[in-house]
Amino acid sequence: MSLFFKLPVVSGDASLPVIPSEDVRRLDNLEDQSYDHWVFTRGVDSLMGRVNGRQLTDQGGSASYTDNHVTLINTAGNALLTDIIDDTPAPIDTFCAVVRFVSDIEFQMIFGNIGDDNGGSAYTDNTGAKIVTNYRGSTQGVMELSSSAPEVGKWYFVASARDFSDTNNMRRTALLGGESPVESVFSVAGEYSNSDTPIGLGNPRYTNVNLPASTLDFAEFIAFDHALTASELTAVYQRSQTRMSELGIAI
Structure with a gap:
């Protein structure tokens, strides 16, 4: 095996060798400091994390795959579940996803494990006007990530970090790719209502009657x-932009 660097330049020198694309295997720019990182380019094999080998579980057995993404049904019970259990009112974690809304922008569940009374998730609100995060309990509620309504057919990078270890200093940071990060410190005593259920990609358990049976x-x-x-x-x-560009996805 030979290693080559790929530079963002084009040469008109016809004498230079050309390596056929089918002979090139790219070294992925993965998030090596993550708990794990899943890139959905290998069908069902994509459920194994590429950094630490942790497995996602297809909760409803309904996931479908293409060569650069997985499609999930928006209704409850159709998530890809991690082995991370929401078992403490003082979680410290971060989740990021690259998502596209296929046919609907209202009440689209991106990641998390929100239920009627506990848990938390990133999703679009019930009018489709904003992408938000929401963590149940006295944690300052809904935080808006987007300055404008998301669009059907467009890819988005969505990220949410939280540190609820200090109930008098509850920190939330979120980012919608291409916009400025949103930060909040909740300085009034509060507590997160954890759900004791796995956190997942998509919608593990939210059963609101207004939730459309669309796909993401x-x-x-x-x-x-x-x-x-x-x-x-x-x-x-920024690193995700590079990874996604290799898959023909702009975020």
């Missing part, structure tokens, strides 16, 4: 067992 496409999913800062989230987004 996901190109990658990343979990961290620590809370990334605004600058760190931005750096992950």
Whole structure:
């Protein structure tokens, strides 16, 4: 095997050798400090994390795959579940996903494990006007990520970090790729209502009657067992742009 660097330049020198694309195997620019990183380019084999080998579980057995993404049904019970259990009112973690809304922008569940009374998730609101995060309990509620309504057919990088270890200093940081990070410190005593259920990509358990039975496409999913800062989230987004461009996806 030979290693080559790929530079963002084009040469008109016809004497230079040309390596056929089918003979090139790219070394992935993965998030090696993550809990794990899933890139959905290998069908069902994509459910194994590429950094630490952790397995996602197809909760409803309904996931479908293409060469650059997985498609999930928006209704409850159709998520890809991690082995991360939401078992503490003081979680410290970060989740990132590259998502496309296929046919609907209202009440689209991106990642998390929100239920009627506990848990938390990133999703679009019930009018489709914003992408938000929401963590149940006295945790300052809904945080808006987007300055405008998301669009059907467009890819988005969505990330949410939280550190609820200090109930008098509950920190939330979120990023929608291409926009400025949103940060919040909740300085009033509060507590998160954890669900004791797995966190997943898509919708593990939210059964709101207004939830449309539409689908979402996901190109990658990343979990961290620590809370990334605004600058760190931005750096992950920038690296994701490079990864996604190799798959023909613009975020």
